[in-house]
Amino acid sequence: MARSTFARQDRSGQGRIKAVLGPTNTGKTHLAIERLCAHSSGAIGFPLRLLAREVYDRVCAIKGADRVALITGEERIEPKHARWLLCTAEAMPTQADLAFVALDEAQLGADRERGHVFTDRLLHARGREETMILGSATLEPMVRALVPDAEIVGRPRFSTLSHAGARKLSRIPPRSAIVAFSAEQVYAIAEMLRRFRGGAAVVMGALSPETRNRQVALYQSGEVDYLVATDAIGMGLNLDVQHVAFAGLSKFDGVRQRRLFPSEMAQIAGRAGRHQTDGTFGTLAGTASHDAEFLPEEVYAIEEHRFAPLTQLFWRNADPDCSSVARLIADLEQIPDRSELRAAPEAIDLAVLKRLADDPAILADARGAARVGRLWDACRLPDFRQHGADTHARFVARLWADLKDGQIPGDHVARAIAELDRPDGDIDTLQGRIAAIRSWSYIAQRPDWVVAREEMAARARAAEARLSDALHGRLTERFVNRRTSVLMKKLGPDAGLLPVTVAEDRVEVDGEPIGVLVGFRFRVDPNARLADRKLLLAAAERHLPALLAERANQLAAALAEGNPANLALSGASLEWDGERIARLVPGKSVLTPVLVLEPALSALPPAARRDLELALERWIEQALDSLAPLRKLEAASRAAEGGPELRALLIRLVEAGGALTKIESGVELLSQAQRHLLRRLGVQVGALHLFVPTMLKPAPLAAWRTLQAVRGQAAPQPHPAMPPVLACAGRELPPPGYRALGKQALRLDLAEKLLHAAHGARSAGSGKPVVLDPALAISMGLHTPAYAQLLRLAGFQPIMPRPLPKGAFGPIQPPRWRWRPTRRDPVFAQSTVPPAGGAFAALAGLVS
Template identity: 35%
Template sequence: MDENENLVFVLGPTNTGKTYYAIEKMLTYPNGVIGLPLRLLAREVYEKVVNKVGKLKVSLVTGEEQISPTTAKYFITTVEAMPTEKSFDFVAVDEIQLCNDFERGHVFTDRLLNFRGNIETLFLGSDSMENILKSMFPKSSILEKKRRSKLSFIGKKGLLSLPKRSAVIAFNSNDVYSIASKIKALKGGAAVVMGSLSPQTRNSQVSMFEEGTVDYIVATDAIGMGLNLDIKNASFSSIRKFDGKENRFLKDSELGQIAGRAGRNIEDGAFSTTLNCQNLTNKTIKSIETNNYQAIEFLFWRESSLDFSSVYNLLKSLEKKSTDPRLIKTQNKRDENTLKFLSSLKLIREKLFCESNIKLLWDISTIPDYFKNLDNIFSDLLVKIYCNIVDSGYLNTPWAISETKKLQNLEGSIDMLTFRLAKTRFWNYISNRTHWTKNNQDLKQLALETERLLSDALHQRLTNEFVDKKLRIFLKEYNLKKSLEVKINPNNEILLNERAIGKIYGFLVKIYDQESLFKNKFLKIEVSKKVKLLLEQYASHFINNNINIIIDREGDLYVNLNKIGYLWKGKNLLEPKIIINNNHYLNQSTYLKILEKVNLEIKKKIYIIFWNPELSSKINNRKIHSFLFSLDKNFGVVNLNDPKNDLIKLSIDEKKSLFKNNIIFGKSHAFYKSLVLKNYKDIRWALGSLYFKGKIMKMPPNVNVLVDIKNISENLLHLIGYIKIKNMAVKVSFLEKIAIFIFRRKKSMYYFDYCFLYKFKISSFILHDILMFLGFTKIAGTSNVSYWIKQKIKNYKSTYDKDNPFYVLKKLQ
């Protein structure tokens, strides 16, 4: 193992100025690099260095973000993103005790063993590393740093008795949100800091705490990695965390790393427990207060010299164990498992014929899993990216841009915004792999802009969720103006003294933070009264003017992109029940007028989407009346070969009359033309699902033949232009196409072979059922070649269906 005399270890507890020391040391050299454990901390250090030497001399390099001026001399990076291929006079790595971390330890150990500055190398971290570092690098220097303030345990505190400027520590997002909500109820609000937040969201949240908008912050253990905040007390809500392998108790050194965030510079700090946290032992308390922790005895390690001659050899080199007992092969095999999975796929395996392709697969396998438990989403993206690059040399940038644009949706819950941010971080990472992309600036800028938009939205959502400050602002505004001015802006937002307090969605009034705003009874009465007046004016304009109502595929009703209500199951298909979204702000008489107006408009729409049931009243012909009755009863489709429908024959002129009214007569069926059109198909399916099933089901794919549709009723299939044949459904237009082709010439015997199957792209089993349905009988043949005859339709002598309109008409004649 190499021993370098220019190697210096700067060891000590938190609040000793180690990172500051490394920054100052680096700036004494013409160039240098500092590797940091978190993107958030890298951004913080980057800004400090920029303030000292200017933007043109500093580069920020993380997995998801790169600011790299060509004149940069100083590189601030995450440890994983350190440019080890470059040569620097000065190299520093922070939090080197993470060599013992289950998840990332092998990366830190690789930097410890293999990355050196030309003149000086600094590794910063906890003094729990001192013994193992001395044994591994006996010729190195150790610079010990002492904490500049005292850290004391103040016992267990309830949330109500937590001192101001406290950070409450939790270890998963659900607990963070739950505790923040409780503090909001008791203390007025809390900032939230988690590793999954973008730097922008994190900085915005921290600013609220630093500026005194809130006196409390709820954070994960990411706060322990060098983030500098004005914290006086660190309070643990738990001392257990999931480390990627198991749910375990934190080590004393890990607790000390977090508790040490309290008390900065010469100001003393405190730590405590809260809520249901298990009590700290006297030994743990003493260890934290005196910074005396159990020495680290081993480091996680993985071979860095990899063999890319084959996937087998690559995996073999990754599994290699060190001959040094202090270096333990990493147990975190996420990237290795990803490699194994991807290389097992046939689509990937066919491309692993050269070292460059195998190396690319390994690089892609090491992409951080920002999606965590959503394995399919992550692996599918990796497969597509790999195939893109191998097949064309570069990533399909238009596709990547399209995927990124989909993320610019600022609606949804905190969890949904956080997920979109995670996906944006993935595309940020990809856009910074310049050798994978061609002309990647558009993707890079779009990903950064998307992150900015989502970060702003998430910060606002977190603030709205966990900080109750609006009531104070509104009351202050009221006291200044002595009056309340309520109005609606062009975006349908409700403004109170020029501040948005809510929004009108159709006829539904939504007051933002109503619980906070309406705590004041005067505000509640005055705002409610004025909003009612405005809504009545809005409703009057709606009732007395022409409107265009849009029905979407979910059965929702929209006017000018504003949802006003939805359709539900009514007494029949063509008369669905209309629900208008409203609350107590709209009076009953106005609601009924709106409902009458909407009913009239929906009736017109329904007749276009389905058919006009009033058609028979416009035609003075009993046979046509009966035919239309049967057509409507069968939801728009009548089987002309069914003997039940053969009681009456329509003349050519009668058919022409019906054809003018958009009724099609085919070889096998008559049907409304609207049912076979693509227009409104999704709405017909939605309304049909509601009528027959009471809920909107997933619409079948747009194919000529649907299989395994036993749970879908024949009448519902009619509404989207299908007829049911046994356990399959066939587009009526497709069936007519087949029938026309078969009956183009009359034959005594019909012959069907592979050419016929190929022409219509159907299997022999489907053809068999279709021919049986059309009245054929098979007389000979195999699955590939068969001979059929057409049976004549016998006179229907069974007991008549007395409800059949043809039967009724026949009796009248």
């Protein structure tokens, strides 16, 4: 029988309950800290570990570190006589006898992933003397419905928040925070600020408290004027921010990419203007984000703090029945019996539990309330690494193998921590190690999971601190530029006086690198500040024409000698040192593309540009020289003596790269003289195809693919060795020169070779059904279904052997084949049209 939503004891009558609701910067958290310190004991639950740590430091300064505890999933500082607890919402001790209890950001009960935790604390976390619920004004209807005894107090914002519109990154004012919604976007913006403004501090929820505090110290001390952060700063982190700029207005919420709700926008924008200082908010211009601009109604809602009230909160049974795994899962999926509550979406802990429950061995070990409860505790290990339910479930399964019968040996935990305790690597590597260390910190904090728990927890904290120091160093090194451009300042603003040289593609000023030449494109050193970039670009523009002319002459000389270094065709692009310097565009015919130089070469002197263009055109002609067979066909298509039928066929052959299916070629319309001329041009007429054998070599096919790219026709890359058979799965088109046969593709000349052998066997059998030896097809690597499809396309029909009588044994008889093309076969029309001038030509004319 399903238990009630309020099955747990509601202790709301044991003390007054006050809901303090309002926008950001109303002093709600400060009030809660004051009330906490005014009581003999108490606890506050926060949405973020970072915020809990920040308030812990403040309360320690008031009450003393020996009487204040910090309790989060992966960090527990619990002095013996601690009376005031700062916790994350998940780690709040809901059954402790405390005089005061507060829940911060209670509106997160509407969050898909963690909402059920905040709803449970809203319903059941109570102080003996006083309970305080802090949150947005949108929570008021839910408080009235779910906590009817609560006194609701509204608080106005201390300062004014106003919209400042969209601004480019270069015009964002100092003391600003730029908010992005992915680590990649955070890094990109911080990198641009390093180049333009000298640097930025980086704050993300995935950072350890030590790294976050040191990054914030960079900003608060004024060493950098900009802070780039995720939306984690919206949850109460107090910073000296005057302007908040949104890099985008949409985020992935775990299910889909969606636009932020106005209340979410206000939560983040409210970080601007602390206490009595007014603040502004806006967006970044030029981010190429289709929704990076506030709507008028959103601006009004944020400035006036008017948002749609919450109508439901997510709920999940926080006291499930652990008598069996099935009962546990059923209780966790229980539907609430209040209209104000809705069942929480499947969180990762429940997803992991379901995956482990599918393992019979784990299910057999999890019997009895104690073991099921222990399994559920293991499944609730947070996915700090953000690898998803499947990967996290495998980690939890390995953890359960040690936990089901006892504790994890200390040496095993110490070894895992030691493997992660390495401060080398880049930012992403260090963040990954810190996330993994957080998993072991969480494991080590559990009272009955690890042998030598306190020692292992201390080791994990020390490793996290060392990794945090290394990560802070990497972030500062990457996103804060402390280099002073002594040379630039010494030489002054006259760019013409700067001595510019090129050494191995590096452009240097008096030995100092200012950028690189990639092909004929100059790229400024990314480490240069904005003021220096203008000077460096001016210097480069003054000296580049002469430098580029020298490079152009060197390339033209190398082309004349037939030894161009690092020059290659990539599709329709001509690249040098990986940089495009020219492109091919369609010309008068498919075989005569036109070379067009890139605009970057416009800085070349006219003479050097003309010489280079002529050298590149000659090189292109040589690169496409293997298309000579097609040029021969093109020339013949313009000769009048071939006749219109042959000329039309040759034009189609040229446009198709020298290979056509016989049914689309129109070869049956040719006279004997035209067929003879076709063979003299090197065209082979087979059972299914017309093709030029010399065009089936790797070099001509690669050149033909270039011409296809010029015409904007994507084609599969031909294999450099041109094997007999290629895999051709699904609807994938085969490369030029191959015939698709089911899941394989066969080279055209070999397909015709197989069909020629089949017709030879048929002729030897006097027209009777014959057995075709598949040895030749097998030697080519052709599978039986593909070989059978080729034969059917050519008009062969199989005659399957009769099955052996019941009880008889013997070898399986091979199928026999007869050539009897039907009207549906590709060869029918060709095989039934009598040649011009033949014995049946007159009869055919009468019949038609």
